[in-house]
Amino acid sequence: MLLKIQNTNKFLSGNIKITGSKSETNRLLLLQALLKGLTIENLSNSDDGTLMQKALESHSETIDIHHAGTAMRFLTAYFSIQKDRKTILTGSKRMQERPIGILVDALRSLGAQIEYLKNEGYPPLSIQGTTLTKSEVTLNANVSSQYISALMLIGATLPNGLTILLEGKITSVPYINMTLQLLHQVGIAATFQGQSIKIEPAQLKDVKKNITVESDWSSASYYYSLVALMHRYKEEQPTQITISSYKQDSLQGDAVLAEIYTQLGVVSRFEKNKLILEVDRSKELPELLELDLSNSPDIAQTIAVSCLGLGVGCTLTGLHTLKIKETDRLEALHTEITKLGGTIEVTDKSLHLAKMTTPLLQNCTIATYHDHRMAMAFAPLGICVPICIEDAGVVSKSYPYFWEDLKTLGFTQEIIG
Ligand SMILES: O=C(O)C1=C[C@@H](OP(=O)(O)O)[C@@H](O)[C@H](O)C1
């Protein structure tokens, strides 16, 4: 579906309800499968969450998790400990290009029986469930934190618990802390200090616990971007978006958005569990925004596109994980920002966008490369120029109602192909 979107009113007001964090959802679903008695509210309605839930309920030998990175990594660990069960875990073409060797090596060193069915180091995997007998593992922590979270989630089921020793600079640290906090919430003792994580063994009986998932901050980023772009328009244009349900003490690292976007003229405040976003037109925008996003890689595309639309230059570093996500996000940003008239340079771990001084090119068609965040990151530019988004349905990976929600904010949408 090729979607042409724009917001000619230059008017932005509305209330948006976003469902639970997909990261928290997929951790809690796995813990629920191990613990029983755990109930979860405000689950993510994302494809990734639904696929995870179905995979955990399935009795089939072959399980296809499509594009869901967390499901692939977390379920590799989960099926490794399902004694006497054989599982073939596969995913989309892109998933078969996303490396998993570090996690497989770590699980094998603990006693897991995992074989590669196609390419060494990549899904699909054949997993023969067994009891993992060892209790200490060392792995490289600089490629994906999901490998570490996967081990943490099953750690308490091992007879002697699990000590995870991390080598190198740890990436996406808030996601590891999220896993740690959720383990604590379900009563599993765990610590994370320096380069070492320790999970105590636990009797995984009925926990009788109800957890309400906070809404997804990565999804909230597109509204921060929209409000920031209103900085371009005159004083009289009302701008207020309320999004719910959020917490001031979030487990999600992407909550750092609130702080980052103050630099781009967005003021956000809490009213109970509602987050109210407004534009601060008196804010003088920087010439250049410099950020290290190694702790919040999923908001890199949103921020780069906000800067493009606002005519702010940006240097984003700590982006080494972007090349192995749903697409090579650095290359994808390079191609699509160039189409709009921007000047951008990328390396394998950073990007630099020059301050744009000419208007954005109109009616560009943005390719999305099977990446939900490419579609959603570029959509807010519809407040500046008419823009076409290719394969718009791709948003369902994390935010299936994104286009409907955008419509309620006055965006017109026309399917043109
Ligand atoms: O653990 C998680 O829920 C996630 C961790 C991050 O991945 P990396 O650790 O691979 O950067 C993030 O990009 C992804 O969307 C979700």
Ligand SMILES: C=C(OP(=O)(O)O)C(=O)O
């Ligand atoms: C990278 C992402 O997801 P995953 O790695 O879980 O596929 C994402 O949602 O941006």
